[in-house]
Amino acid sequence: MASWNASAAISTFLTLEHISSASEIQDDQYETPLLQVVAEARAKGYDAISIPLTTEKWKKRWSDMCLLPTGSDRDMEIAAEQRAEAWRSKPCFLKDEVTITRLDEAEAVTVMVSEWLELDATDDWVRHDAEIALQQELSYASYLNVQSAILPAPRNRDHVASYARIVNACLKNTPYIHLSIRLPIYNPSVLQSSSSTSILDAESILASATRSPSRCTPRLAVSGSSSEKLSAAPEGELNGTWEMWDLIRSICDYNTRLTLTLDLSPPLPTTIGVLSKWAAESVRNILLPASTFIANTKGYPVLPKPTQSFIRDCMIHRPTVILSGAGAGHHARGGETAYSQYVRHLEKTSPAVQAATKSGTVENFAQGYQDYLQAPLQPLMDNLQSITYQTFEQDPVKYRHYEEAMYRALLEWPSEERIIFCIAGAGRGPLVARCLTAIERSHHDAFIYAVEKNSNAYVTLQHRQEQEWGSKVKLLFGDMRFIDVPEKADILVSELLGSFGDNELSPECLDGAMRFLKPDGLSIPSSYAAHLAPLSSSKLYNEARATKDLKSLETPYVVMFQAVNILSGEGGGLSGKCGPQIQECWEFEHPRRDPVLDSRGLPTTNSHNARSAKLNFYIPHAGVLHGLAGYFEAVLYGNIGLSIHPHRKDQISKDMLSWFPLFFPFREPLYLPSNSELQVSIWRLTTERQVWYEWHAESFLSSPSIANPDPALSRSSSLGSVISAQPSVGHLSPLIDADDTTFLEKTRLPEDSAITAYETVKIGQTALHNPGGRSSWIGL
Amino acid sequence: MASWNASAAISTFLTLEHISSASEIQDDQYETPLLQVVAEARAKGYDAISIPLTTEKWKKRWSDMCLLPTGSDRDMEIAAEQRAEAWRSKPCFLKDEVTITRLDEAEAVTVMVSEWLELDATDDWVRHDAEIALQQELSYASYLNVQSAILPAPRNRDHVASYARIVNACLKNTPYIHLSIRLPIYNPSVLQSSSSTSILDAESILASATRSPSRCTPRLAVSGSSSEKLSAAPEGELNGTWEMWDLIRSICDYNTRLTLTLDLSPPLPTTIGVLSKWAAESVRNILLPASTFIANTKGYPVLPKPTQSFIRDCMIHRPTVILSGAGAGHHARGGETAYSQYVRHLEKTSPAVQAATKSGTVENFAQGYQDYLQAPLQPLMDNLQSITYQTFEQDPVKYRHYEEAMYRALLEWPSEERIIFCIAGAGRGPLVARCLTAIERSHHDAFIYAVEKNSNAYVTLQHRQEQEWGSKVKLLFGDMRFIDVPEKADILVSELLGSFGDNELSPECLDGAMRFLKPDGLSIPSSYAAHLAPLSSSKLYNEARATKDLKSLETPYVVMFQAVNILSGEGGGLSGKCGPQIQECWEFEHPRRDPVLDSRGLPTTNSHNARSAKLNFYIPHAGVLHGLAGYFEAVLYGNIGLSIHPHRKDQISKDMLSWFPLFFPFREPLYLPSNSELQVSIWRLTTERQVWYEWHAESFLSSPSIANPDPALSRSSSLGSVISAQPSVGHLSPLIDADDTTFLEKTRLPEDSAITAYETVKIGQTALHNPGGRSSWIGL
Numbered sequence A, B: 001m002a003s004w005n006a007s008a009a010i011s012t013f014l015t016l017e018h019i020s021s022a023s024e025i026q027d028d029q030y031e032t033p034l035l036q037v038v039a040e041a042r043a044k045g046y047d048a049i050s051i052p053l054t055t056e057k058w059k060k061r062w063s064d065m066c067l068l069p070t071g072s073d074r075d076m077e078i079a080a081e082q083r084a085e086a087w088r089s090k091p092c093f094l095k096d097e098v099t100i101t102r103l104d105e106a107e108a109v110t111v112m113v114s115e116w117l118e119l120d121a122t123d124d125w126v127r128h129d130a131e132i133a134l135q136q137e138l139s140y141a142s143y144l145n146v147q148s149a150i151l152p153a154p155r156n157r158d159h160v161a162s163y164a165r166i167v168n169a170c171l172k173n174t175p176y177i178h179l180s181i182r183l184p185i186y187n188p189s190v191l192q193s194s195s196s197t198s199i200l201d202a203e204s205i206l207a208s209a210t211r212s213p214s215r216c217t218p219r220l221a222v223s224g225s226s227s228e229k230l231s232a233a234p235e236g237e238l239n240g241t242w243e244m245w246d247l248i249r250s251i252c253d254y255n256t257r258l259t260l261t262l263d264l265s266p267p268l269p270t271t272i273g274v275l276s277k278w279a280a281e282s283v284r285n286i287l288l289p290a291s292t293f294i295a296n297t298k299g300y301p302v303l304p305k306p307t308q309s310f311i312r313d314c315m316i317h318r319p320t321v322i323l324s325g326a327g328a329g330h331h332a333r334g335g336e337t338a339y340s341q342y343v344r345h346l347e348k349t350s351p352a353v354q355a356a357t358k359s360g361t362v363e364n365f366a367q368g369y370q371d372y373l374q375a376p377l378q379p380l381m382d383n384l385q386s387i388t389y390q391t392f393e394q395d396p397v398k399y400r401h402y403e404e405a406m407y408r409a410l411l412e413w414p415s416e417e418r419i420i421f422c423i424a425g426a427g428r429g430p431l432v433a434r435c436l437t438a439i440e441r442s443h444h445d446a447f448i449y450a451v452e453k454n455s456n457a458y459v460t461l462q463h464r465q466e467q468e469w470g471s472k473v474k475l476l477f478g479d480m481r482f483i484d485v486p487e488k489a490d491i492l493v494s495e496l497l498g499s500f501g502d503n504e505l506s507p508e509c510l511d512g513a514m515r516f517l518k519p520d521g522l523s524i525p526s527s528y529a530a531h532l533a534p535l536s537s538s539k540l541y542n543e544a545r546a547t548k549d550l551k552s553l554e555t556p557y558v559v560m561f562q563a564v565n566i567l568s569g570e571g572g573g574l575s576g577k578c579g580p581q582i583q584e585c586w587e588f589e590h591p592r593r594d595p596v597l598d599s600r601g602l603p604t605t606n607s608h609n610a611r612s613a614k615l616n617f618y619i620p621h622a623g624v625l626h627g628l629a630g631y632f633e634a635v636l637y638g639n640i641g642l643s644i645h646p647h648r649k650d651q652i653s654k655d656m657l658s659w660f661p662l663f664f665p666f667r668e669p670l671y672l673p674s675n676s677e678l679q680v681s682i683w684r685l686t687t688e689r690q691v692w693y694e695w696h697a698e699s700f701l702s703s704p705s706i707a708n709p710d711p712a713l714s715r716s717s718s719l720g721s722v723i724s725a726q727p728s729v730g731h732l733s734p735l736i737d738a739d740d741t742t743f744l745e746k747t748r749l750p751e752d753s754a755i756t757a758y759e760t761v762k763i764g765q766t767a768l769h770n771p772g773g774r775s776s777w778i779g780l
Helices: A016-024 A033-043 A056-066 A074-089 A124-143 A157-173 A188-193 A224-229 A240-251 A273-280 A305-317 A337-348 A351-357 A386-393 A396-410 A430-442 A455-472 A506-516 A538-545 A550-554 A649-653 A741-746 B016-024 B033-043 B056-066 B074-089 B124-143 B157-173 B188-193 B224-229 B240-251 B273-280 B305-317 B337-348 B351-357 B386-393 B396-410 B430-442 B455-472 B506-516 B538-545 B550-554 B649-653 B741-746
Strands: A009-013 A048-052 A109-112 A148-151 A178-184 A258-263 A283-289 A320-324 A418-424 A445-452 A473-477 A489-494 A517-524 A527-536 A583-589 A611-619 A623-637 A640-643 A662-672 A676-686 A690-706 A755-765 B009-013 B048-052 B109-112 B148-151 B178-184 B258-263 B283-289 B320-324 B418-424 B445-452 B473-477 B489-494 B517-524 B527-536 B583-589 B611-619 B623-637 B640-643 B662-672 B676-686 B690-706 B755-765
Touching: A009 A337, A016 A033, A033 A048, A056 A074, A056 A124, A074 A124, A124 A148, A124 A157, A124 B611, A157 A178, A157 A240, A157 B611, A157 B676, A157 B690, A178 A240, A178 A283, A240 A258, A240 B755, A273 A305, A273 A527, A273 A623, A283 A305, A305 A337, A305 A351, A320 A337, A337 A351, A386 A455, A396 A430, A396 A489, A396 A517, A396 A623, A396 A640, A396 A649, A418 A430, A418 A506, A430 A445, A430 A455, A445 A455, A455 A473, A489 A506, A506 A517, A517 A623, A527 A611, A527 A662, A527 A676, A538 A550, A538 A623, A538 A662, A550 A662, A583 A611, A611 B124, A611 B157, A623 A676, A623 A690, A640 A649, A662 A676, A662 A690, A662 A755, A662 B755, A676 B157, A690 B157, A690 B690, A690 B755, A755 B240, A755 B662, A755 B690, A755 B755, B009 B337, B016 B033, B033 B048, B056 B074, B056 B124, B074 B124, B124 B148, B124 B157, B157 B178, B157 B240, B178 B240, B178 B283, B240 B258, B273 B305, B273 B527, B273 B623, B283 B305, B305 B337, B305 B351, B320 B337, B337 B351, B386 B455, B396 B430, B396 B489, B396 B517, B396 B623, B396 B640, B396 B649, B418 B430, B418 B506, B430 B445, B430 B455, B445 B455, B455 B473, B489 B506, B506 B517, B517 B623, B527 B611, B527 B662, B527 B676, B538 B550, B538 B623, B538 B662, B550 B662, B583 B611, B623 B676, B623 B690, B640 B649, B662 B676, B662 B690, B662 B755
Parallel strands: A009 A048, A009 A320, A048 A109, A109 A148, A148 A178, A178 A258, A258 A283, A283 A320, A418 A445, A418 A489, A445 A473, A489 A517, B009 B048, B009 B320, B048 B109, B109 B148, B148 B178, B178 B258, B258 B283, B283 B320, B418 B445, B418 B489, B445 B473, B489 B517
Antiparallel strands: A527 A583, A527 A623, A611 A676, A623 A640, A623 A662, A676 A690, A690 A755, B527 B583, B527 B623, B611 B676, B623 B640, B623 B662, B676 B690, B690 B755
16 A cells, blocks of 8 residues: 555666766776766766667677578578577577676666567467577576566567467566567557657668478568558557556566556657546556657757657556657757656646545545455444444535535524434444534524444444533434334434445335424435446456455445446447446335335335346457446435545545445456446346345447348348447457547548448457356345 | 267157146046156157146136236236235246146156246336246245246247356256246347237237336336337348357356257248357257148158258257147148157158268267267377277277378388388287288288387287287387387378377477488378367356366367367358368378487477468358367378368268267357357467467458548558458358358349458457466476
């Protein structure tokens, strides 16, 4: 549970040139040239250092062994193969092939492994030998106690699965080291083509010809793929690199030692909807070459607006920002320190940092609880501790709203009438106190019954009555579902809501309390609704399964979301059937006027509190579903409410602290392509003894269908197909991200298009979660 | 491990009318009318009986309580709701509401639960009360020790998730009973619309209006959905009902007590490619009304050809065929027994039954081993038992081919030369014996070294040498990788192949044996290749996870496939990149002429035996991926081979018994839509001590893309998108099944279509299986 004092670190990237120039002008004070450049960098204020692990000599030896020069003869081949086999059987460095050789040199250093290793080469042998080299480099780094290594970017979508398999093997074989995948936000070919923006050796990948004549499968030259990609339009590849990352971390089974090093060298797109997905990923480093900076009017280095904004948003990850070339004099003013000062400025102006550091916000209140899973309270089954009451009583907004609701409700009654309040679940008394204030403000005659079943809190209530409240309040000890109350109430006030509204059994408790509400009485709250949205978060997924108990992935949690991306967008989707980004599941209203009650005035069964919902969400950008975000919104009285709905909470109950959202996890991540649709089913189920939720999701993809005059050919399933009510929205393909209005405007279909409808096809589903309440339930 | 003696059972469906007519003419010999009709049915030769569990009286009471008649007033509503609440709190039948009341009546009876229960109604309350009724019916059936109950067909795709959740709850709450989902192969609306073909009460679903005014969410009338569907074209809904079944069994987590009752009332399509998916499902019953039969020229009842063919194929499931209306005189000739005689005829002419009953076939040899998972042999690590050798020596085809290969190889040598054979891995000597025969046939002078490392088998070899072979054979005891052989061989013969070719380490063993092969010597086999295809099988999935050990889902098994469906089709797919239905992964050739050997003549590392493959499969029909089928094909010499490749085995080595295919399971089922593509990655990896496979898959879907003159709008990812090389193939939509040539011909795009290319979007992936050989490996 880190706090915001742990700010982003700033690191400098030292090149091989830095190190070799230091060796020429070495100061006697330092034992090695590397120690000298590290000390100099620290003196300049950098928090950390990044360096390449290997030298050009290693690259040359590996290439001579493992890549067959064109035009080489059979004897040369055999000689190379003999050297390679000797190396493969016992991989080992020569002294001059590595940049660091001592523990003290490696301290707090992040290493970049050889960038030229093509772990996803088309050629089987290049991949094979790159894997051995990678294992060798990581084994050496681990020997020197290096904590973190950055791997070369994947380059070849066709063989990313092999890249990922190799990384997974390295994670298993090298137990402690953290591996971070370097990844441009775009197609990596952009990075490779513009050497001026790359901070590393941007030399093109070494070409290799087929090597071993004994190999049965035909092998291709390795150089083709990267140069082909240079011609691709970078705008079209916003999802491409994320898709590679997703495959890598999935194949590595979300290993917590695997992170991302986002390379911001290429300029970012102006529409950043597609970038929000990185919020849900494990971003550890941000690579930022000085050449990415532009000069402001005074000549100081600044970043383009989209990059500024993206880096600000990334501050939730507390990344290490790796600057390179800061000392190369790219900009006229400010010198080397201007770059890191600028990054510090971005950090301070990050919305997340600002919210966290401003007192009174829920973000500030929640410091240390971001993305931390808590079991929801079960106040009906468990008697809360006094400290728990105290925490929640700190919420200024919630109780102010309750007071205002009670005050306005009072005004509905004629001033001469004596009004009976019942506080059902008085706890340590905050609502009693607020009720007394409301009565005072209204100048009405009123009396309060305060019901509480927690025997311990009842002692506090007795104390407060004696000290503060006197005869205006009568305390009643017992469960509101069964207790006898001397007279019926006009206004029943309760605070039984959970993060999802009904998840602390407010409906069932208030059913019991209705016995002592007058026929024309009212309830505060008068209604509450549960809301859901699909979310992605590798952090939450890993947290939920950390216990290794499958049940932990079928239990809802209370969580202050941070490294989370809501996957749904606004808009109807191609089918026209999708609702908004966050959708209401169901509502409860109080008082209910059920026709059927038993002799005690209680409902015969709890059937009326069962609920189910089926929600359709539109998914504009590809992502991985890890769970559902649950929110509530309650009407206390009239237009006074409480809400944690992200779009409405600031209008309804800004800075309310009492509730974090609910997180319903899914056992297995579900891949959702761009422009797909997600159907979520959720049930609130009940027996006589317990209440629980079950949840499930199915994914669908729409594709254009051709108008066909022959009905006999129309074989599409009416069960699965949907004729779009809004064909003119015209998202052309699942690949195209369609959240951004400017883009939508452009992609309307040409008038003569044959496409008039969309067909929806199922593409995936989750398991049913928590069937029968087997993993989590709430006791009645 | 059932044998084919357990043939399909034939059951008769007794209607309520049957039972009530029996009660009028009751024979004193029977204690109850039902016992009488059951005895009569058995006397007619039926193996089993199916009856409805409930009567019209129950339907009326439930409807009066739970469905609100239109135009009812408030008092009627309250009265109905009071009765309903009393029922919900204590569900109970009245005597006349059920057809059976005694244990003896229920013996060997399959019951149909109330067909009118709408578990997937649009109305929340109808679903809720249908669930209580279903639980009540199953609880009662279970009380009477009924073993199997058939549930009403799902009708409403929008609420199938709720149907499935209810079925799952029933499976949990009723511990022993088997539940079977009635399902037409088409959209169920077809069934409901044609009452003449339905064997049950085909009355339309009861209409209901909204009932409870206290419910917050708006409720809709329930009758709409089914009547709307009547207008849908049945040809278009071939996948629709399967999709519902898939959702139900997935939500029920592949519960082994959940099966299918396929309703064959509607006529089947003539193109049955789409029907092959049912082979992979758990089909327990087949509903076959007499009205489905047509009359042949003589007036006897027969079935249409597609239905005949489908029922024959279904015999692999050993289903119960439930006949109904057989006594109603639908056909002029043959009487009631003609229907069951005809079904028996279909069973006898089923290809699976014929193959299983014909001696000498692999199907006959494999009786009892269908879909039974066996761990692959590890003959290098484990010394095989004599009984194991004996089983495999029974294979007449394999050894005949080996003899022929050795004979033809011998003929390559000049007849005057003395030829040295080495049998590497002689086992109990079958190849030695065949080699001697080949030598005799060729009239060559030859000598045999027989190497064997199994000390126990070596005793058998010594015995045979003394008794049979004499001085033509020299036995050598030891591992072929390390043993000294007195002279080098001209022909090295081995039988080290596994189901996947290299999976018993033939490459590594033969690497060792190359030391004693002459430079121009040859190996029998000279090469072998591994082949893969994606498969679906709920049976194998359940078998593989039956141990509850996650490792069991990352281990390849040897299996004689039966209830399995190969998901891939021929053809290039929309991307034009897909290969054939079954694809080659890699090949090994012997002898290899490696340039680099150590002083012992052995390879320095095992790198050259690492392999990887990435295969693209086209998936014409929607299905669920459960694993990969692995096969091998070997060239022994020239055109003499061994093959278990399904398309080629009959040409190459018909009736060979020694190998069942390999099954690589996936941990989680992966849903694949119609017209999707599957990319399978598989690796053969090796250390100095072991060899293992890792495997992984990604799924993709292509959709038409619009030709767009503005390149700036072409934002599709070049990493994921593919311009089809064959746009004229023109599968219009993922929903349309495209395996059938006749259909393909029809669906060529109109000339003026704007579609000129396809874009491929990723839709799903599996985990990486068996990383680092953690779950299964083969010891060197």
